[in-house]
Amino acid sequence: MSQKDGEKVIVETKCTCKACGNVWYYDKRDEQTYKAEKLQEAGNNLSNAGKNMMCCGGCFPAAFIPEKNTPKIKDLNVCDKCGSKAVEKETVEHHVK
Template sequence: MSKKIIETKCTCKGCGNVWFFDKQDEANLKAEKIEAFGNSMSNAGKSMMCCGGCFPALFIPDKEKKKLKELDVCDKCGSKAVSKEMVTHNVK
């Protein structure tokens, strides 16, 4: 009995680099984007409190800003010229 794994195969048109991602990678990236948005909104709220004269807000640490990895951008050369195709692997 074999299990099917469906992935997206990306090939960079600039340098020829090949990488794969699946639905789980897409879901993880979406969660990271939501977290990054929440962090930026928290930092904006802290900034607005400080503008109003709330001195203790100066001691609230800023949330970290993470650089998110884009799945359709080449890791090696940074090109967005990428061809994609769906690939199915049969795993035992």
């Protein structure tokens, strides 16, 4: 969000699915959240891989190390309705007083 002449300008990305016509919006905060969740997922996957490698070496106590959860992350570039990656994007500005 930025301000211009007493107005707030909200900048969003408008996504339109070319397969089913579904339209959705996201902003910079959603992008930052998505990137942070992807980094956390990568860290969890590396942790789980390390645990599994220790177990392959015969380290019995490693079997008791809990697996890290890898929750489903909403991909901003995929249609929620049909799952298509054929998405057209455009930047949209909303002027709010």
